[in-house]
Amino acid sequence: MEEVKLLLIRSSPFAMSCALALREKGIKFEEVHENSLPPKTDRLLRSNPVYKQVPVLIHNGKPVSQSLVILEYIEEAWPPSDTTPSLLPGSAYDRSLSRFWADFINKKFIETGLKLMKRFGEEHATARKEIVEQFITMEEGMRAIGSEGPYFLGDQMSLADVALVPLVPWLPSFEALGELKFPGPEQCGRMHKWLDAMRELPNVVASVPPADWLSQYTATLRRFIAEHYPGGA
Numbered sequence: 001m002e003e004v005k006l007l008l009i010r011s012s013p014f015a016m017s018c019a020l021a022l023r024e025k026g027i028k029f030e031e032v033h034e035n036s037l038p039p040k041t042d043r044l045l046r047s048n049p050v051y052k053q054v055p056v057l058i059h060n061g062k063p064v065s066q067s068l069v070i071l072e073y074i075e076e077a078w079p080p081s082d083t084t085p086s087l088l089p090g091s092a093y094d095r096s097l098s099r100f101w102a103d104f105i106n107k108k109f110i111e112t113g114l115k116l117m118k119r120f121g122e123e124h125a126t127a128r129k130e131i132v133e134q135f136i137t138m139e140e141g142m143r144a145i146g147s148e149g150p151y152f153l154g155d156q157m158s159l160a161d162v163a164l165v166p167l168v169p170w171l172p173s174f175e176a177l178g179e180l181k182f183p184g185p186e187q188c189g190r191m192h193k194w195l196d197a198m199r200e201l202p203n204v205v206a207s208v209p210p211a212d213w214l215s216q217y218t219a220t221l222r223r224f225i226a227e228h229y230p231g232g233a
Contacts, residue, residue: 004029007044007056009036010209011217013110013166014067015055020207021071021162024085025078036221068106071159087159098153101141101160109134110163113170116177117222118233128178135182135191138164142190149190150197161198168198169211173218 006022006029008015022029034044034054047056047063057064057073064073071087080086088095112134115127147154152161167174175181185192198204225233 002027003058003060005032005058006030007032007034007047007058008054009034011036011214011221012054013114013170014106016166016169016208017067017162018055018057018070018074020165020203021074021087023203023207024087024157024162025074026084027074027078037224068102068159068163071102071162075159085157087157087162089153089156089158094153094158097145098158098160101138101152102158102163104134105138105160105163109138110166113174116174117218118225120226120230120232123232124178128180131174131178132180132182136188139183139188139191142194149193152194161194164194165198165204166208168195168204169208169214171195172211173215176215177218177222 004022004027006015006018008019008031010033019029019031032043034041040052044054044056045052047058048054048065051065053065055065055067055070057070059073059077064070075087078084088098109131112127112131115123116131119127142149142152145153149155151157152164171182182188183191
């Protein structure tokens with residue numbers, strides 16, 4: 001019998017993506033909750049001695065870290081079958097699009113959003129501007145693909161959706177932390193259609209925390225950072 005564990009922090013957007021990928025594949029796994037503040041557990045430090053952070057997937061005792069690497073591992077370890085969906089589209093070009101947007105979301109959009117919680121001054125002001133621009137960039141990307149949705153690339157969930165799904169609970173937090181407002185459906189219709197569709201999916205609901213809980217948590221954490229790390233975390 002396979003042993004699958006996911007080391008995570010409830011608020012981690014990257015862990016949410018990995019949890020959703022496992023659920024979409026139909027993989028039973030154990031959620032192992034790590035400390036959101038120091039000290040880090042020996043279990044986490046042993047499992048990810050290089051980056052020392054969540055998420056970490058442990059499959060039959062072997063750890064895999066870094067969320068995009070984990071997502072690719074999940075796709076390869078549990079390949080598509082009659083009962084297991086693929087997280088990558090059929091054509092080579094569409095697979096490249098899925099990977100491109102997952103990378104942009106992970107390394108640009110989500111990281112910019114986290115700066116709204118962790119940074120102050122000029123860095124915070126820059127993040128406020130950039131995250132709205134990146135939201136619009138994704139809208140334009142969806143339109144350029146030319147599909148009606150509801151998923152990022154069309155009618156099938158892909159790595160791009162899995163990477164972006166943390167926005168479902170994080171959107172109110174990003175707006176509150178940045179004192180900003182994302183463009184509405186009249187300007188970014190595809191993004192809002194995507195958000196509406198994701199909110200209805202049982203696997204998404206099971207993989208992300210409630211938005212109101214997250215808003216309270218991130219506001220508290222920002223106050224903690226401001227008090228203990230005034231230069232930014």
